Amino acid sequence: xxxxxxxxxxxxxxxxxxxxxxxxxxLLGLLAAGVERITIVDDDVVEASNLQRQVLFSLADVxxxxxxxxxxxxxxxxxxxxxxxxxAIRERLVPAxxxxxxxxxSRDSIVLECSDDPELKFxxxxxxxGQGLPVVVGGVIGFRGQVMAVDxxxxxxxxxxxxxxxxxPRELAPACATVGVLGAVAGLLGQWMxxxxxxxxxxxxxxxxxxxxAAGTLIAVDxxxxxxRRIAPAPRPGCSACARAASFRxxxxxxxxxxxx
Amino acid sequence: MPTVRIPTPLRKYTQGQDQVEVRGxxxxxxxxQLDADFAGIGExxxxxxxEIRRFVNVFxxxxxxxxxxxxxxxxxxxxxxxxxxxxxxx
Numbered sequence: 357x358x359x360x361x362x363x364x365x366x367x368x369x370x371x372x373x374x375x376x377x378x379x380x381x382x383l384l385g386l387l388a389a390g391v392e393r394i395t396i397v398d399d400d401v402v403e404a405s406n407l408q409r410q411v412l413f414s415l416a417d418v419x420x421x422x423x424x425x426x427x428x429x430x431x432x433x434x435x436x437x438x439x440x441x442x443x444a445i446r447e448r449l450v451p452a453x454x455x456x457x458x459x460x461x462s463r464d465s466i467v468l469e470c471s472d473d474p475e476l477k478f479x480x481x482x483x484x485x486g487q488g489l490p491v492v493v494g495g496v497i498g499f500r501g502q503v504m505a506v507d508x509x510x511x512x513x514x515x516x517x518x519x520x521x522x523x524x525p526r527e528l529a530p531a532c533a534t535v536g537v538l539g540a541v542a543g544l545l546g547q548w549m550x551x552x553x554x555x556x557x558x559x560x561x562x563x564x565x566x567x568x569x570a571a572g573t574l575i576a577v578d579x580x581x582x583x584x585r586r587i588a589p590a591p592r593p594g595c596s597a598c599a600r601a602a603s604f605r606x607x608x609x610x611x612x613x614x615x616x617x
Numbered sequence: 618m619p620t621v622r623i624p625t626p627l628r629k630y631t632q633g634q635d636q637v638e639v640r641g642x643x644x645x646x647x648x649x650q651l652d653a654d655f656a657g658i659g660e661x662x663x664x665x666x667x668e669i670r671r672f673v674n675v676f677x678x679x680x681x682x683x684x685x686x687x688x689x690x691x692x693x694x695x696x697x698x699x700x701x702x703x704x705x706x707x
Contacts, residue, residue: 378707474672474705495704500625502704519681520703522671529672529705537706576701578625581635587674587701589681 365464367392367439368557373449373480374398374470375422377409377532377542378494378549382468384411385550387430393441394430395465398422399448409532409539421446451479458483466553467491470546472531474523481506481516486600488608490556490571494549499538499580501545505552505570508601513572514589517597541579548575619647619692622699623658630658639698644677645688647698662700674701 370386372379375398386394402410402417402425412429413422423444434440449457449471458467458480467489469480477493484491485508493516494503506515523529532542555570573588591598618638623631631637639654641647645667652659664670667688675682676699682690692698 374707376707470707472705472707474703477705495706497704497706498625500704519674520672524670524672524703524705529703532706535706576704580625585699585701587676587681589684592683 365557367464369393369395369462369465370553371395371461371465371467372397372470373467373476374472375410375412375426376400376406376470376472377537377539378470378496378546379468380410380412380426381543381546382470382494382550382553383426383430384433385547386553387433387440389550389554390438391554392439393443395443395445396423396426397445397447397449398426399446405533409537409542411539411543449476449480451475454479455483455486458487458489461487461489463488465489466557468549468553469493470549472533474526474529478517478520478523482597482600484508485515485597486604488601488604490553492549492552492556494545496537496542496545497532497535499541500576500578501541502574502576503545503548503552504574505556505572507556507571508604510569510571511591511598511602511605513569514591515572515595515597515601516574518589518592518595519574519587521592538579541577544579545577618694619696619698621647621651622697624700624702626702627658627661627700630655630661636697641692643686643688644675644682644690644692644698647692648688672703675699676701 370391375396400422402413404418412426417425423446427442427444467484469477481491481493488508490507492505504516552570573586576585620636621639622636639647639650641650677690677696
């Protein structure tokens with residue numbers, strides 16, 4: 357862990373939803389930073405066409421569950437003298453079950469939404485805000501991608517739904533397997549998601565100077581031309597996800613007031 | 618004339634051009650002219666009521682038009698209009 361990143365919790369749990377083009381490099385980035393607790397969620401098995409970007413897998417893994425292979429690959433790359441707890445969950449998360457699933461996560465979780473399902477991205481994002489959990493949302497296709505860190509404890513920073521009010525219909529949001537993606541672009545964005553998650557975990561995040569705070573800025577890249585754009589709007593009035601975060605903060609404050617002294 | 622930056626998935630409507638000059642002094646005019654110049658692009662950006670689609674962001678310069686005057690946002694001759702759709706692949 358680089359100096360200056362002071363963990364908010366002693367050892368947050370990093371929950372990576374999707375062990376694919378974004379999830380694999382994100383997991384490598386987290387491992388390299390020395391994180392101690394990782395949860396990986398995916399129901400899919402490794403296919404040969406994944407290998408150009410899903411960098412935890414090899415040809416020998418084709419047909420095996422991604423979460424099991426990813427967990428093994430991380431262990432193979434970790435130091436035996438450092439604690440590392442990996443939970444592999446082979447499950448297809450669907451939007452209808454996300455609220456309950458996220459509510460069951462430990463309170464020190466930080467979620468990285470690396471799936472290729474537009475509705476799931478929004479559902480996970482909203483559920484995290486409703487539970488007071490920081491979340492990083494990422495998307496990649498072709499040469500382009502977007503990543504955004506969201507912190508429900510920073511109401512002056514925009515959330516993902518402040519920017520995009522609703523998911524695109526599936527026919528306008530193709531998956532990487534259909535349209536294609538450059539492995540290096542997925543690698544860049546997955547590692548970026550890990551960096552954002554680490555910054556969200558840091559105690560210093562909420563007190564950093566305005567232009568250094570990780571949360572609330574969408575980074576949009578187009579690597580065909582090498583363009584990068586930062587979009588950090590004010591929170592959108594009437595945003596339903598921000599409302600869920602506000603409700604969580606209010607209920608947490610009430611619980612603190614009412615707790616026995 | 619204002620410039621409109623075209624995101625990659627919409628460049629098939631603009632013969633591959635990543636930016637085009639489009640006449641108009643408010644955003645609504647610029648988008649209408651964009652669709653007139655490059656048929657088919659309009660419905661990717663606006664729904665059938667003419668509103669900007671909820672998974673698309675439109676910027677004039679560095680400002681999201683939802684925080685300005687929406688489709689009535691003035692666009693100056695040297696302004697750049699950017700269209701940023703959500704990306705959901707993983």
